[in-house]
Amino acid sequence: MSGGHSTYTPTTGIGRWIDARMPLPRLMHDSFISYPTPRNLNYAYTFGGILSIMLVVQILTGVVLAMHYTASTLLAFDSVEKIMRDVNSGWLLRYLHSNGASMFFFAVFIHIFRGLYYGSYKAPRELLWILGCIILLLMMAAGFMGYVLPWGQMSFWGATVITGFFTAIPLAGEWVQQLLLGGFAVDNPTLNRFFSLHYLIPFMIAGVVVLHIWALHVTGQTNPTGIEVKSKTDTIPFTPYATVKDALGMVVFFLLFAYFVFYLPNFLGHPDNYIVANPLKTPAHIVPEWYFLPFYAILRAITFNIGPIDSKLGGVLAMFGAIAVLFFVPWLDTSKVRSAVYRPWYKLFFWLFVVDSILLGWLGSRPAEPPYVVMAQLATLYYFGFFLVIMPVLGLIETPRRLPNSITEAVLAKNHGSAAAHPAGAAAAPETKA
């Protein structure tokens, strides 16, 4: 990670002693202080930092919740209510954790859309992108299992429906489902293994995040122009520039987070989860958490058999395919130009894709009846069409706009060359008043 740009010089005796033995301070300095970042990053680039802090929030609140939570079908619901009523600030912890999960997913979706817009997945950042997709998968597992823990009606029935998908897998299906459940139906063994895994997975995520950031620091960040860093004037040091910008992004994000925690803490949840799980009473509509809804819509859009594949297996394949396809994006996009800024047609199809994803999310919350089914089928068609047809074909036929020669040129053109080309003067400008 320290690469060729290490400018760290320990000033104290202790500093030099540590640096000669285990240069952790050097690593930190090179990663978060002197690390060169493109000078033209916008706020879409602050979501990586936001995601890191949200992972920390989830782990901290989760560890304390786990001190009061009881993973037993007889006690789980009441133990969560005890947290809500009797544990000091327990209501705050739990609302932070449950809304934190939503915020975490909200941020990761924006982070992924950012990547799709600016072509962040293109060479040499394929592994970086794939590590991100793995984090998304792990987050989904963590979110799903976490939602089962309070043992409400949606916890139970969501778990029943989702583990039921696995029976669609030919031959091994039943066996996989029973392994997940620890039995033949969602019950105490299921709750216990989900709690154990729910505790484990966030730490696995933390591990993959380290790899993700390592890969990032090898290739460097992309930027809105999509042009690689070429000279020193293209970059500025991480601190203070990126630090203060990321901090601002984070605090604005916290404002949104706080708004939900304090004023709409149950808006993103389902009222049925305040009813104790009852295996004998199926809710009228079983819906997963909002962040799974687009995938749920895709699952239910496949209402027809395709050759030997029946609609159930087809739905499951489509759902997993919707995530699997992300892994192949670096090779599906054939364009030589990285950023959508210079690709007018891709830009249009990208925004349609964003709208399509939101539409799928809404359709996932609707019952499976007309006209929603047909709408979901069309939206699913566009979802896959975007990746499998538009991305490869558009790259070959689209005429991109003229690219600037460098980041510096793009920035100066935008600012009409009025501002200083190099930041050194700015950092040392004491006369500017705030």
Next chain:
Amino acid sequence: MKKILSGLAALCLGATMATAALAQEEAHNEANPTHFPIHRPAELDWSFAGPLGRYDKGQLQRGLKVYKEVCSACHSLRLVSFRNLEDLGYSAEQVRALAAEYEVTDGPNADGEMFTRAALPSDHFPSPYPNDEAASAANNGAAPPDLSLMAKARTVERGFPRFVFDVFTQYAEGGPDYIHALLTGYEETPPEGMEVAEGTHYNPYFIAGKSLAMPQPISADQVTYEDGSPQTIDQYSRDVSAFLMWAAEPHLDERKMIGFRVIIFLMLFIGLLWMTKRKVWAGVAH
């Protein structure tokens, strides 16, 4: 080019939203409705709504009285303990006296026998029935649900685009609005041709069907109010709904108070960071 593109995108978006909003308006069959509730609950003014909302203690005390004298005959409130009632403005003495009106089973004693005793502030509201089976048997097969979380466990779906506006208007009172609508919704007679199952009562506000096993539980002047509030079904329903909201979310006042401070703090912090950011970046073209 850019204009055409954004025009196209806007068109697609508009068409989708219109379809989405229209798709929710299903055909309606008076005698044979398929979507419930038949009527949407009215949105009332609650003292605890909005960023500065607080429970009205007088109202909660009246609501408790309605629960005690009417609902508790059938419904339990198992997550609420008597000591929690101090939140409603009662003293420790009053709570002890209130708890002592109830009997709870305790034991076993040294002889291995279960015994009953007067409830203590640390006890929870006892259930009116010994078990769920007894509860269903006494109520035509439908056990009256526990009310502790009722105000958070029911919300009539808001639908698109209402749920988007709710984020900005901070609408979070779907639960009490529903309970109030249900309790005041027995007046109407079923439309011509509708069949109402035996032992159930027509209520167009019920979330899960056209009728439910609970009969109209309360009538005017049934509960005596000492503070001069009107003794009407509407007022009783408002008060007991507010009380049930408190039972489901006892820390709401604290949450909104802390929330207000947190949000002010964050806004000031954002202001300072924004100025710092501008100063740091001043003169750096980006």
